[in-house]
Amino acid sequence: MTFSLSDSELNDRLDRLPVLAGRERVVEDLVGGLTNRNVKITTADGVYVARCSGSDSELLAIDRDDEYANSRAAERAGVGAPVVDYRPDLGILLIGYLDGVTLTAADFARDGVIARAAMACRTLHGGPRFRNDFDMFARQQAYLRIVDQHGFRLPDGYLDLADQFAAIRAALDRPGLVTVPCNNDLLAANFVDDGEKIWLIDYEYSGNNDPCFELGNIWRDNGLSLDQLEALVTAYFGRTTRHQLARARLQGTVSQYGWTLWGCIQNGSSALDFDFWEWAMQRYDNAVEEFRGRDFTRLLDDAGATGRERGVTS
Template sequence: MEAGGLTGSPTPDQVFDRIAVLAGRPRVVTPLPGGLTNHNYRVRTASNDVVVRISPASTGLLAVDREHEYHNSLAAASTGVGADVVDYLPGQGVLVVAFIPEAITYDDSAVAANLTRVAASVRRLHAGPAFANRFDIFAIQRRYLDIMRDNAFRLPDGYGELLPVASRMEVALAVHPEDLVPCHNDLLAANFLDDGLAVRIVDYEYSGANEPGFEIGNIAQEAHLSTEQLAALVAAYYGRADAGLIARATLWGIASAYAWTLWGTIQSGLGAGDFDFWAWSMDKFDRARTSFADPGFEKLLDTVGAAR
């Protein structure tokens, strides 16, 4: 997840002077688009071309552990899927990775048009070195809900009434869990970069060991894939598209939309930047609420609970 300000923080140039490969060198700085909470800069010197990501301290409230992110970014880079890690400033929210030249950033339509290539890169990431931590979307959702209540932030109307339905979904998904693999867990389209040879995956803030079905379902949720496109992504990843795998990925997509709703409402409550986090959250919530009310939801629960 990724425009907050740097008020009271070092300027970007002051940050760059703390980075060994950039300090004291003439440099060309280009702010990069994208990112809802972080600031990203492409910085070029005579000998280096890197992306510097500067994160506000508030991301710690959102279940981001920078040490875990650093470890997992190194692991992802070792697979050739993630960007090479150049530097990391502990405790300062600064990560430096190699710029990937001539790479095209995906949008939702590009994800839909490249499902086989996306699945291949995700499988490669999942087969790589272990990540440092566990990612559990239901535990994160409960943590976010506590933050909302502790800070008296505005909760979307009807959100609490759906908690029992979400609990039933959690129980169904726990019946036959998949083995955990190193997952990105936040694969919105902008985190896919196509360098012409392969689809690369960047930004490992929410990475951690998780079920591959969550990764597939979350991709579908973020890219607004159709039911048929989700089935095609499942087939491309697993090599088959049986009803159990499709149902599992579908439920994980619903779970991610329901949980990430609170990511946005917390940002809205914090007054982070000038992005409309509330509208972003309501899009997630509306899709989760619609899915919960769909007549096919019960069948999804039954299929996942019975499938092996």
């Protein structure tokens, strides 16, 4: 599974968008995009980004209509790029170009970045609800069925950790938990810093979710330290309790165990020149480290301690 779009095909599709039709333009490929071809388009009237996708993302459970609707909601929240056009028949979502720099994992160590990233998340989470829900426990099961049906390779011992994964699910289960609109895939490159605020981009995997999943996923996908996770949780909630910190940390493990299967599916189906197996194993190793950590049981206890919100230092 991969998406290939020639320059001539791309330009033909761009010509069918009213805002670009008949206009001189400069088209530049943007780095990244393992399920899209993303291009920057500069015209005399404006600068845009076209997210170009094919019809081959069903194995990864990407719903392009959800992506469009949620991108619009993120724009209304004030943290997403403006949505200019959406043409599912052409496989194009056209958004405004954000004039800023994409973060790297190392940037989270710079003064103020974690606080501004947390503010961006709070802004998104406080905005209009998304069109769909996102539950990594359900997504992991769906991915696992796909891996099994297609005979894709799994890391050794992956299934042996099912009981620990189920234990996290039980610990995180809270009656009446309020979900919020989450991006769910905030790799560093999906943060755009314009010098004054941080914007959030790429809503392929967005959906209403536990905000602690967002925080935990940021921690693990960007290789942050536990101290940085605590700083992120504190900046987001205004204070940190052991309950909140444990939920974020366990949700980070949930994300890694689930995204491992995303990499396994891509490893078995994509023709892209990218080492998806190494990508999957990095997530798997992150999950194993937490599953087998000496404080795993304590985290389960703290995550379920809804009636006794203890401070981090207590």
